Amino acid sequence: MPEEEVTYADVRFKTPKATDAAASPSSDDTTYSEVRILKSDPPVSPNIIQQQTESNRKCHVTSKKAALLLLSLLLVAAVVTLGVTISNKMVSRRNHTESENDQPEDGKHLKCAAGWEIHGEKCYYFTTTKSSWNVSRAGCKDKGGDLVKIDSREEQKFLEARLRDKMEEAEDKFWIGLTDSEEEGRWVWVDGSPLDTGLTFWHIKEPDDWKGENRENPKGEDCVRMGERGGAADLKCWFDKSCNVPHKSICEKSAETR
Numbered sequence: 001m002p003e004e005e006v007t008y009a010d011v012r013f014k015t016p017k018a019t020d021a022a023a024s025p026s027s028d029d030t031t032y033s034e035v036r037i038l039k040s041d042p043p044v045s046p047n048i049i050q051q052q053t054e055s056n057r058k059c060h061v062t063s064k065k066a067a068l069l070l071l072s073l074l075l076v077a078a079v080v081t082l083g084v085t086i087s088n089k090m091v092s093r094r095n096h097t098e099s100e101n102d103q104p105e106d107g108k109h110l111k112c113a114a115g116w117e118i119h120g121e122k123c124y125y126f127t128t129t130k131s132s133w134n135v136s137r138a139g140c141k142d143k144g145g146d147l148v149k150i151d152s153r154e155e156q157k158f159l160e161a162r163l164r165d166k167m168e169e170a171e172d173k174f175w176i177g178l179t180d181s182e183e184e185g186r187w188v189w190v191d192g193s194p195l196d197t198g199l200t201f202w203h204i205k206e207p208d209d210w211k212g213e214n215r216e217n218p219k220g221e222d223c224v225r226m227g228e229r230g231g232a233a234d235l236k237c238w239f240d241k242s243c244n245v246p247h248k249s250i251c252e253k254s255a256e257t258r
């Protein structure tokens with residue numbers, strides 16, 4: 001029958017399709033074609049793309065952090081190096097050229113020449129050459145100063161502390177600008193002013209004007225030296241001594257304004 005043939009024909013039409021498609025329905029063909037289309041894309045499924053994107057983003061962020069950390073470390077190293085360099089230059093300048101006061105009083109900026117140490121408004125020079133009191137004093141005058149005159153407990157404290165560092169042994173004491181060579185027992189500073197009896201720092205049993213040690217100097221001991229290497233009790237470290245004995249000395253002069 002034509003209708004059946006038509007139907008058969010329909011079946012035959014279906015058969016080649018079924019054979020070609022290996023028993024897969026036409027809908028499967030469509031699916032297969034979709035699968036083939038997907039073939040090029042499957043590795044790039046949305047989930048994987050998202051994961052890769054997030055992974056890439058994390059890597060990118062991690063790289064940025066590492067770069068920032070490295071830059072920070074380099075910056076810190078540069079700042080530290082700069083600070084050390086500036087500090088060394090300041091120390092070097094202070095040690096080798098001149099000393100200056102960091103906190104000026106009354107707006108005055110004071111300084112001392114090379115080799116002198118500043119304290120308050122004065123400059124001090126610790127002479128390491130050993131000489132008699134008179135020769136030591138002449139040396140201080142040549143430098144524009146004089147042997148030190150101690151005007152306050154604070155000044156005595158400063159000098160006593162400095163000598164602790166500078167003295168090499170117990171007798172390595174320093175001349176100061178005090179003498180009674182004009183008249184025994186009348187102590188006078190190098191500027192001619194009398195010793196203030198309320199501001200003295202004699203060591204115990206001093207001054208004793210001892211004559212036993214100095215056959216060449218029957219006058220006794222008329223010049224004053226100071227210092228205790230291990231530190232002085234209550235700052236008391238003045239000793240009268242024969243003026244002819246060679247000693248180191250402390251010179252003093254006023255600081256200069258800059």
Ligand SMILES: [Ca+2]
Nearest residue numbers: 180209221222
């Ligand atoms: Ca004396």
Ligand SMILES: [Ca+2]
Nearest residue numbers: 208209240241
């Ligand atoms: Ca003495």
